[in-house]
Amino acid sequence: MKAGQGVFKDGDKIYASQIGIASARGEYANVVSFKGTYEPRAGxxxxxKVMEYGPSNWVMDINSPYVGLLSADSVPWRVEIGETGRFLGVGNMIVSTIAYVDGCKKIGVSMRDRDARKITSGIVIRISPSKIPRLIGKAGSMVAMIKRYTNTRVFAGQNGRIWVDGTPxxxxxxxxxxxMIDREAHTHGLTDRVEAYLKQNSRIPITTENREPESANRDVPNSESRIPNPEISKGA
Incomplete structure (x- = not known):
């Protein structure tokens, strides 16, 4: 049995890394958090996160009870058979899309979208997937406000992982x-509290770029890094 989502392996034993429900799918043991799970949908x-790799594909942790499969023909690099580890190693993280979900819950992951990339800087934060819409806000208003006051790049994945990049x-x-949003998403007045916190704590000049209106959560670094560099990821 291999370690899947929500568990870790120590020697020949597998332990839960979170409180939840134990399950087994194929050769992977998983623990699904009581806080809610991500149910993948195409698009x-x-x-x-890379869990392991074979000669022509990668097994991906998608923060779900299920794992995803990223094939070598679904990445923006020319990958020869047996060279997958040169491009994405265990623990590396990527911005990607769900390509398909079949009836048996086999899930395909793709990096063919123009916004897909390997994460090589910043940090990745995990929150409950159910809180992602609150983080994004109406027409992207909440995440836009965070970026404006902190001068950071923020990408909120629908599976509950958020990539934040910028100054320390x-x-x-x-x-x-x-x-704060993860803890208080269900409370009234959250937007006002978030803005008050940002105004009080941010000492970063608001750039002209960050003043531009934003209508969706498709924020990514500039086009120079559209094709990710095959280096070991520094992201969490």
Missing amino acids: DFIIA EGIAIASNVIE
């Missing part, structure tokens, strides 16, 4: 706000 934007100060403030 979802997600942040996925900006990342720290954005992280605190994201954790």
Whole structure:
């Protein structure tokens, strides 16, 4: 049995890393958190983590009871058979999409979208997938406000993982706000509290770029890095 989502392996034993429901799917043991799970749908934007790789594909942790499969023909690089580890190693994280979900819950992951990339900087934060719409806000208003005050890049995957990149100060403030939203998403007046916190704590000049209106959560770095660099990811 191999370690899947929500567990870790120590020697020949597998332990839960979170409180939840134990399950087994194929050769993977998983523990599904009581806080809610991500149910993948074709077209979802997600942040996925490499669990292992074979000669022509990668097995991806998608923060779900199920694993995803990323094939070598679904990435933006020319990958020869047996060279997958040169491009994405165990623990590396990527911005990607769900390509398909079949009736047996086999899930395909793709990096063919123009916004897909390997994460090589910043941090990745995990919150309950059910809180992602609150983080994004109406027409992207909440996430736009966070980016504006912290001068960071923020990408919220629909599977509950958020990539934050920028200066150490900006990342720290954005992280605190994201954790606040995760805790208080169900409460009234959250937007006002978030804005008050950002105004009080942010010392970062608001750039002209960050003043531009944003209508969706498709924020990614500039086009120079559209094709990710095959280096070991520094993201969480």
